[in-house]
């Protein structure tokens with residue numbers, strides 16, 4: 001079995017990116033440890049504060065953010081970081097060439113009920129002379145990502161990764177603290193009979209999305225001609241991992257609950273990295289109108305509509321919006 005570092009040394013022809021991913025996993029192993037201890041470590045519950053997006057932070061949101069931030073700041077290649085839990089980007093090493101954007105603990109409403117959560121990350125090349133303390137340096141479309149991945153904290157801890165040459169997964173062996181390569185060149189089946197969406201928001205979606213999901217629900221008697229099953233874990237990492245394992249379509253579409261927020265998920269550290277993984281695995285990642293990775297970001301915490309997974313199913317969803 002190949003260790004993560006050995007794999008990266010052969011597969012990733014960029015030493016700086018190898019160092020960043022390898023270093024980031026040190027923090028993710030710490031997060032795994034904290035999650036396994038759970039209430040024994042006093043990490044459950046609210047941190048009694050809000051992030052820039054007005055969301056109540058969990059204690060473990062804050063702990064994970066600090067662990068990842070401190071780890072990345074000590075890697076020479078990292079010029080700056082942007083996090084879901086930080087209002088503004090943070091400059092790290094003036095000589096670094098890379099920017100790392102991350103959601104330290106995605107799906108954190110699941111922490112207190114002991115259900116899967118994850119860390120999502122995206123790596124961008126910094127433009128020469130750019131100011132890593134300013135949002136402007138980070139506002140690159142998803143197509144510019146040099147690497148993306150997530151760590152899933154479930155029954156096992158897994159890393160799923162792309163450096164633009166396919167998607168690979170690694171499992172953490174808790175006995176020696178090493179990630180080992182498990183699946184190579186992961187491919188998402190083009191068709192599926194499984195969808196994931198928070199149905200409680202149905203009345204807030206665009207009419208096109210209501211029509212599409214209405215037809216999914218009609219099953220073999222509807223125009224799509226097949227019966228679908230539904231899943232909702234409330235953890236995008238778990239949802240995308242299921243899709244990378246057996247196919248499916250995951251949607252968190254535009255809704256009009258709050259006109260200032262077009263959708264719930266964040267473009268730069270949720271939508272883009274997951275889109276890169278899904279596309280590298282032969283799937284499709286769309287806003288329902290255009291490719292997510294083509295969206296030109298205007299802010300690091302910008303939100304985006306998400307429809308991603310099995311290519312044929314996403315193409316069908318897009319047709320309803322055409």
Ligand code: AHM
Pocket residue numbers: 055084103105106107108109198234235236237252264265
């Ligand atoms: P978070 O970053 O605050 O954890 O929010 C993102 C999560 C996703 O993982 C998940 O798909 C979605 O929020 C679940 O939302 P809902 O509460 O509507 O089920």
Ligand code: MG
Pocket residue numbers: 084103105106107270
């Ligand atoms: Mg999140």
